[in-house]
Every structure is written in structure tokens, then in C-alpha cells.
Amino acid sequence: MGETVYFRPEDLTSYIERFFITYKVPQNHAKQIAEVITEADLRGVHSHGISRLHVYYGDRLRAGLMDPATPYKVLSETETTIRYDGGNGFGQVVGIAAMEKCIEKAKIHQVGIATVCNSNHYGIAAYYSMMALPHGMIGISMTNSQPLVAPTYGRERILGTNPISVAAPAHRRKPFVLDMATSIVPMGKIMLAETKGETVPLGYGINAKGELTQNPTEIRNGGALLPLGGPDYLSGYKGYGLALWVDILCGVLAGAAFGKDVGSPVATSGTPTNIGHFFLALNIQAFRDLSDFTRDMDALIEQLTSCPKEPGKERIYIHGEKEFEQKERYLKEGVALPVEVVEVLQKKGKESGVPFDLRPLHSKAG
Amino acid sequence: MGETVYFRPEDLTSYIERFFITYKVPQNHAKQIAEVITEADLRGVHSHGISRLHVYYGDRLRAGLMDPATPYKVLSETETTIRYDGGNGFGQVVGIAAMEKCIEKAKIHQVGIATVCNSNHYGIAAYYSMMALPHGMIGISMTNSQPLVAPTYGRERILGTNPISVAAPAHRRKPFVLDMATSIVPMGKIMLAETKGETVPLGYGINAKGELTQNPTEIRNGGALLPLGGPDYLSGYKGYGLALWVDILCGVLAGAAFGKDVGSPVATSGTPTNIGHFFLALNIQAFRDLSDFTRDMDALIEQLTSCPKEPGKERIYIHGEKEFEQKERYLKEGVALPVEVVEVLQKKGKESGVPFDLRPLHSKAG
Numbered sequence: 001m002g003e004t005v006y007f008r009p010e011d012l013t014s015y016i017e018r019f020f021i022t023y024k025v026p027q028n029h030a031k032q033i034a035e036v037i038t039e040a041d042l043r044g045v046h047s048h049g050i051s052r053l054h055v056y057y058g059d060r061l062r063a064g065l066m067d068p069a070t071p072y073k074v075l076s077e078t079e080t081t082i083r084y085d086g087g088n089g090f091g092q093v094v095g096i097a098a099m100e101k102c103i104e105k106a107k108i109h110q111v112g113i114a115t116v117c118n119s120n121h122y123g124i125a126a127y128y129s130m131m132a133l134p135h136g137m138i139g140i141s142m143t144n145s146q147p148l149v150a151p152t153y154g155r156e157r158i159l160g161t162n163p164i165s166v167a168a169p170a171h172r173r174k175p176f177v178l179d180m181a182t183s184i185v186p187m188g189k190i191m192l193a194e195t196k197g198e199t200v201p202l203g204y205g206i207n208a209k210g211e212l213t214q215n216p217t218e219i220r221n222g223g224a225l226l227p228l229g230g231p232d233y234l235s236g237y238k239g240y241g242l243a244l245w246v247d248i249l250c251g252v253l254a255g256a257a258f259g260k261d262v263g264s265p266v267a268t269s270g271t272p273t274n275i276g277h278f279f280l281a282l283n284i285q286a287f288r289d290l291s292d293f294t295r296d297m298d299a300l301i302e303q304l305t306s307c308p309k310e311p312g313k314e315r316i317y318i319h320g321e322k323e324f325e326q327k328e329r330y331l332k333e334g335v336a337l338p339v340e341v342v343e344v345l346q347k348k349g350k351e352s353g354v355p356f357d358l359r360p361l362h363s364k365a366g
Numbered sequence: 367m368g369e370t371v372y373f374r375p376e377d378l379t380s381y382i383e384r385f386f387i388t389y390k391v392p393q394n395h396a397k398q399i400a401e402v403i404t405e406a407d408l409r410g411v412h413s414h415g416i417s418r419l420h421v422y423y424g425d426r427l428r429a430g431l432m433d434p435a436t437p438y439k440v441l442s443e444t445e446t447t448i449r450y451d452g453g454n455g456f457g458q459v460v461g462i463a464a465m466e467k468c469i470e471k472a473k474i475h476q477v478g479i480a481t482v483c484n485s486n487h488y489g490i491a492a493y494y495s496m497m498a499l500p501h502g503m504i505g506i507s508m509t510n511s512q513p514l515v516a517p518t519y520g521r522e523r524i525l526g527t528n529p530i531s532v533a534a535p536a537h538r539r540k541p542f543v544l545d546m547a548t549s550i551v552p553m554g555k556i557m558l559a560e561t562k563g564e565t566v567p568l569g570y571g572i573n574a575k576g577e578l579t580q581n582p583t584e585i586r587n588g589g590a591l592l593p594l595g596g597p598d599y600l601s602g603y604k605g606y607g608l609a610l611w612v613d614i615l616c617g618v619l620a621g622a623a624f625g626k627d628v629g630s631p632v633a634t635s636g637t638p639t640n641i642g643h644f645f646l647a648l649n650i651q652a653f654r655d656l657s658d659f660t661r662d663m664d665a666l667i668e669q670l671t672s673c674p675k676e677p678g679k680e681r682i683y684i685h686g687e688k689e690f691e692q693k694e695r696y697l698k699e700g701v702a703l704p705v706e707v708v709e710v711l712q713k714k715g716k717e718s719g720v721p722f723d724l725r726p727l728h729s730k731a732g
Binding site (some may be wrong): 019066076078081083109110111114138151152153154155156158159163166168178201203209210228229232234235237238240242244245247248251252253255258259283284286287288292293296297299303307308310311313315316317318319 | 445446449481504517520522524532534544546548564572575576594599600604614615619620626648649650663665670673675677
């Protein structure tokens with residue numbers, strides 16, 4: 001690996017904000033989007049961070065494929081539910097609005113559920129589920145995405161990596177924040193192995209003939225990712241079922257595209273992606289005192305983390321824990337970006353009229 | 367394999383009902399429980415069918431470990447939520463009541479959510495999620511269960527195989543009915559391999575030292591099952607996260623036992639299992655016309671089932687499809703039970719004072 005460059009997170013946020021304002025994104029929206037993107041980097045989920053600024057958003061704004069104003073609107077609403085049209089704008093903007101509305105409804109009616117159609121990539125799913133935490137609620141966030149995953153026994157890409165995020169608060173311990181693609185790995189991991197000239201573990205994907213392969217090029221080029229579980233004998237049909245569940249809520253229920261018809265977040269021509277999202281907030285106090293719930297969460301977490309370890313392992317993690325610790329480190333040391341990412345940001349920043357002129361905190365040889 | 371004996375499903379139901387009535391279960395409850403158990407056999411999920419009549423229920427009733435009256439009660443209720451104490455009775459009885467209440471709430475408020483604590487094994491999770499289907503609703507059903515699964519990097523059993531079931535209606539196609547344990551396989555599959563003297567695929571479980579093993583005895587005896595995904599490099603932490611999610615809803619939110627403290631459904635001494643369940647019904651019409659939803663469900667199912675197949679596979683299934691077809695066959699031919707299961711039913715039936723005296727439809731040599 002090459003050099004790593006460290007940036008103050010607030011500098012990244014402010015650059016992203018400036019970038020979007022230049023592209024006619026309203027200032028309050030630009031701030032929200034910048035926060036979601038920086039939060040991804042802070043949590044170490046760099047695949048959804050600033051490295052995607054141009055491919056997911058900038059290039060598509062310039063090609064006129066997304067509406068910078070995110071003119072989202074409410075299609076229907078009840079006391080507990082709301083359905084949005086995302087206006088082919090930023091998934092982050094309508095996503096935050098939708099989750100805020102879920103929380104508002106859950107404060108009064110104990111539960112709030114929102115769907116969004118006609119949207120675009122919304123960043124990390126956990127951003128929205130975690131919004132429920134300060135309100136003493138459990139949050140759920142899902143999105144469908146471009147087809148990359150073959151159903152069990154199939155050899156073509158029909159379903160997205162359709163992530164599920166669930167967040168639940170604890171007391172002294174960090175909250176539980178699951179945020180998982182329903183494929184074993186994202187395509188980015190396959191492409192990284194390809195770049196490095198490495199093979200991937202058997203199970204990650206299949207080639208164009210539908211055979212398991214360890215060759216990342218075969219998976220990327222004409223093949224497909226496998227759902228969580230992998231091949232059928234390891235219960236890959238369960239991951240396939242989870243991916244389908246997400247598509248039923250985010251595609252079919254939301255009235256968005258589903259299956260093969262979901263657009264690519266990196267397409268620079270064609271029709272809107274018509275991605276769909278699903279959000280839920282559930283008020284814990286409808287069931288138990290919040291303090292009893294969080295005390296029991298601590299106890300369950302304690303059971304798990306004190307479980308005797310397998311050989312060579314020192315620690316058992318709760319979902320989200322690594323990300324919270326990464327964020328704490330990055331808030332102290334700055335957010336680490338590979339120099340190659342910085343170089344692309346500099347090149348594309350110049351081209352797009354918003355020079356990436358941030359002074360790094362420091363840098364480290366790889 | 368040995369002989370297979372075929373029974374009329376209504377004969378099985380009526381035997382189970384008689385059995386429970388003898389053990390002081392109220393008649394209307396006995397009927398419900400018998401229906402849930404027979405439905406498992408009809409769907410080919412024999413691990414939750416009549417073969418468990420004695421180990422899950424009869425033996426425990428005789429030992430005084432379950433309350434045959436299932437004196438469930440409401441602990442708290444709002445317009446959209448309800449929390450039950452299952453009265454240490456049958457999970458089926460309080461499960462049906464809870465899901466009916468979810469549906470009733472969802473008719474008025476679009477969504478209904480129920481939790482149950484102090485319960486016992488509730489049979490197949492799909493029974494309850496499917497209850498939503500005739501009402502034009504999406505149903506969700508989850509339960510926690512005795513610890514059998516090690517968390518990622520751990521080597522002891524902390525979590526249950528904690529199943530998730532989701533049901534959503536289609537139009538011409540069969541509904542989507544996901545019903546999956548969050549482990550790769552249930553312990554029953556490990557024990558079956560052990561009985562047959564076979565090994566299991568690498569990934570199913572670990573030995574007492576926390577090492578992957580293909581030896582079913584090592585997994586059963588001192589080892590643990592692995593969560594969906596298996597080892598960490600195949601993203602087993604996702605299955606671990608799903609199992610934990612289920613325990614947070616069914617254990618912590620419901621105020622039931624969680625983690626290591628969930629009791630065994632086959633224990634014949636000790637304290638109540640204190641199993642917890644979670645149910646949700648969501649009214650599709652809060653978001654879209656039901657006919658638009660089911661039309662799009664058909665379209666998504668069509669995309670999946672018409673996907674080009676991997677070598678040697680002729681068909682791609684939607685979740686629940688195999689079970690619906692199995693049920694159609696069994697309704698015609700009778701429910702197939704291995705002769706060994708029938709022999710146990712005869713032996714235990716005699717011991718328990720309710721002779722298993724059903725005349726089989728026919729039988730087949732294995």
C-alpha cells in the first residue's frame with residue numbers, strides 16, 4: 001500500500017458542502033449530504049465516503065442525471081406511514097427527511113415507517129437507523145441497489161447487494177449498529193482483489209457460466225456476486241431471501257424500481273436509477289422502560305463479548321463497535337485517505353471547478 | 367432410509383388435538399396448536415412437526431414445566447403495539463393471538479407490532495407471518511431460542527438459531543415466504559449427519575476449541591453452530607448480527623430471556639424457557655394499491671425465476687415455493703413420516719395414555 005494522507009473531518013465536510021453548492025445543491029441539502037458522506041469515512045466505511053464524491057454524485061450531476069434540488073414530495077401519508085417520491089435527487093436528503101418523519105410519528109404512535117421511490121444512492125444505511133438512537137428508539141434502514149447478485153441456482157445478476165441496517169441503543173456499551181450488505185462482499189472488494197492481482201475466497205461469486213470461481217475478473221466481468229451464505233449447501237438461499245426481502249420493501253412496496261431494473265449509481269447516461277429506500281423507527285418505551293431495555297442490552301453485549309475466544313482471537317465485537325472506535329481514532333488523528341484517492345479528488349476537483357485544496361494534517365508512508 | 371408411512375393431515379391434526387386435550391390444554395388451544403404443528407409437516411418442515419410432539423410439548427407438560435392453560439396476558443398496549451406475557455404456555459396460542467392483534471391494529475393504524483415474553487417453542491415462524499397474507503399485509507415473525515450458535519471469534523454457544531420469517535403476497539404467483547434460521551443449519555441437521563456417520567460441510571460449526579470441523583459429534587458435543595455466512599472471511603459476522611437482531615427484538619425488547627439464558631425446548635427439568643417472540647403486520651395499502659403491489663411482486667418473481675440457471679439446475683425458487691408445492695402433494699398423497707417417527711409416536715402415545723392409533727393411508731419401502 002502507498003502513502004496515507006490524514007484530513008480533519010470538518011475540512012472534508014466543508015469541501016463536500018462547497019462542492020455540492022457549486023453544483024446547485026441547496027445549502028442545507030449540501031450540508032446534510034456532506035455529513036452523511038463524512039460519517040462514512042469517519043466510520044471507516046470508505047467505500048461510501050469522499051472517494052465516491054465524483055462517481056456517485058459529481059459526474060452524474062454534471063451529466064444531468066440527478067436533480068440537484070432533490071424536489072422530494074409526499075405521495076401518501078397516514079398517522080404511522082409515509083411514502084415519498086425522492087424527486088430523483090439525493091438519497092441522503094430524502095432519507096434524512098423520511099427518517100425524521102418516522103421518529104416524529106413514533107413519538108406519537110410508537111412506530112413510524114417510510115418508503116422512498118425515485119431516489120439515488122443514499123450513502124451508508126446506518127446513518128439513518130442510528131438517527132433513532134438518541135430518541136430511545138430502534139431504527140431500521142434498507143435500500144435496494146443495482147443488480148449484482150445472482151439468486152440461488154441462477155447465473156445472472158438480478159438483485160442488488162441490498163443492505164440492511166438495524167440500530168438499538170445500549171446503556172454503558174456502544175449501541176448495536178448492524179449495517180450489512182446481503183451479499184457476502186460488495187463488488188468493490190472483488191475489484192480491489194483484481195487490482196492487486198489476488199484471488200478471492202471460494203463463495204464470493206460465480207463466473208458467467210454460473211460456476212464458483214476465485215478469479216475476481218470472472219466475477220466482475222460477466223459473473224455475479226453470491227448472496228450471504230454463498231452456495232446453496234452453505235444456505236446461500238437465505239442471503240438470497242434477505243436480498244429479496246429488502247427489494248420487496250424498497251422496490252415493490254415503495255413503488256421504486258426492483259430487481260434488474262434498478263439503475264447503477266455510477267451510470268453517466270440513461271434513465272434515473274429509481275432506487276428505493278425503507279425506514280422504520282420503533283419507540284422502545286411502547287414495550288419497556290428505556291432504562292430496562294438498555295440495561296438488558298448491556299447484559300446481552302456482556303454475554304457476547306465475554307464469550308471464550310477461538311484460537312488467535314482476543315476480542316469479540318458487537319456490530320458497529322469497530323466503526324465507533326474507528327471514528328474516535330479519526331476524530332483525533334484525522335481521517336485517513338489513500339494518496340491515490342486524494343490524487344483523484346485533486347484531478348477531478350480541478351476539472352469540476354472545485355479544487356480539492358485541503359491542507360492535510362499529516363501523511364504516512366505505507 | 368427405511369419405510370415411509372403416509373397419513374391424512376386431518377388425522378394428524380385430530381390426534382394432536384386429542385393428545386393435548388388429554389393433557390388439560392383447553393380445546394380451542396389444542397386445535398390451534400395442532401394446526402400449527404400439522405402445517406409444519408404439510409410444508410415439509412418435519413423438524414417442527416408431529417415428530418416433536420413429545421420432546422417439545424408432551425414430556426414437558428408431564429414434567430409440569432409448561433402451563434397447559436397458556437394463561438397469557440397483556441402487559442401493555444398502545445394503538446399500534448402490544449406486549450404479552452405468554453404465561454409459560456404454548457407459543458402457538460399466544461403467537462396466534464399476538465399476530466391477530468397485529469393485523470387488527472394494522473387494519474386501523476397501518477401497522478401492528480407485538481412482543482411476547484415468558485413463552486415456549488412456537489413451531490414454524492412462517493405460520494404467523496403468513497397470517498398477514500389474506501389481509502393484504504406483509505407479515506414478520508421472529509423468535510429467539512436456546513443458545514447453540516457462537517458469535518464470530520467466539521467458541522461457546524451464546525445465541526439461538528433465532529429464525530426470521532417474512533411473508534408478502536403476490537398475485538398469480540405464490541407469496542414470498544422467507545423462513546430462515548440465522549445459523550447456516552439447525553442442530554438437527556448436525557445430529558442427522560452424526561446418526562448416519564457422515565461428515566458435514568466445513569462452515570456448519572466449530573469444535574470445543576473454536577476450530578472449524580466437519581465432525582458432527584464435535585459440533586454437537588461441546589462445539590457450536592456457526593451463524594449464516596460461517597467463518598468471518600465469508601462474512602459470518604452478518605449472520606451473527608442477524609441472530610443478535612432477533613434476540614434484541616424477541617429477548618431484550620420483549621423482556622424475555624436472551625442470549626445464554628434462553629431455556630431449551632426439550633428440557634424436562636429446570637426453570638421456564640422464557641422464550642420471546644416478535645410479530646409485525648404492515649398494511650400494504652398504506653403505501654400502494656394492493657393490486658399494484660401484487661402485480662409488481664409477480665414481475666419481480668418472474669425476473670428471478672426466469673434468470674438463466676447455473677449448470678445442472680433447472681429451476682430457481684422463490685422462498686416458500688417448495689413448501690407450498692410440498693403441501694399440495696401431501697394434501698393429495700398424505701403426509702409422509704419415516705417409520706421410525708411413527709414407532710416413537712406409537713411408543714410414547716401408549717406411555718402417555720393417548721395411543722397413536724391412526725390408520726395410515728399407505729406406506730412405501732425406502
